Amino acid sequence: MNSTVSHEMRNPLNAILEHNNKQKRHVKELTDLVSSILDEPAKIAELEPRIEELQNLIEESLDAQSSSANLTLFNVEDILALPQLKSGKFTRTIEENHICPAIREITMIMDTKANSKGIHISVDYSGFP
Numbered sequence: 001m002n003s004t005v006s007h008e009m010r011n012p013l014n015a016i017l018e019h020n021n022k023q024k025r026h027v028k029e030l031t032d033l034v035s036s037i038l039d040e041p042a043k044i045a046e047l048e049p050r051i052e053e054l055q056n057l058i059e060e061s062l063d064a065q066s067s068s069a070n071l072t073l074f075n076v077e078d079i080l081a082l083p084q085l086k087s088g089k090f091t092r093t094i095e096e097n098h099i100c101p102a103i104r105e106i107t108m109i110m111d112t113k114a115n116s117k118g119i120h121i122s123v124d125y126s127g128f129p
Contacts, residue, residue, distance in 0.1 A: 008075045012068035015109045019061040019068070022112070026061070030054045064112070067105040100128050 033047050033054075084090040107121050114121050 009072060012071040012075070012109060015068040015112060016065050016072070018112045018116075019065045022061045023058055023065075026054045026058050030058075060108070064108045068109050071105075071109070100125055 030051065033051055037044050037047060081090060103123055103125070107123055111121050
């Protein structure tokens with residue numbers, strides 16, 4: 001179980017760190033763009049598309065960090081529930097879930113690592129509700 005637990009904890013934590021580093025780079029570039037606009041206000045029209053793109057990248061990265069953190073929390077809660085399971089006091093709650101948002105979150109978490117290895121992840125959601 002240790003290898004499974006460490007794997008399940010390591011992946012989301014690595015995703016959080018990778019997305020944090022991406023955000024730092026994007027914020028640095030955004031800061032540089034704003035500085036150049038302050039130096040030359042005429043550049044604003046030229047730089048506006050890149051600023052919007054950076055804002056979107058930062059937002060996507062924050063979403064991926066949030067998903068990764070939630071997955072890590074879910075794993076920690078599972079680990080903490082083990083004593084209840086062993087003692088027979090474990091209760092479960094059955095809830096309806098939709099598969100597409102879960103697949104999107106997993107894809108978002110794994111996408112950064114895959115891209116760093118030259119792998120592109122693509123998911124076809126046709127046929128799913």
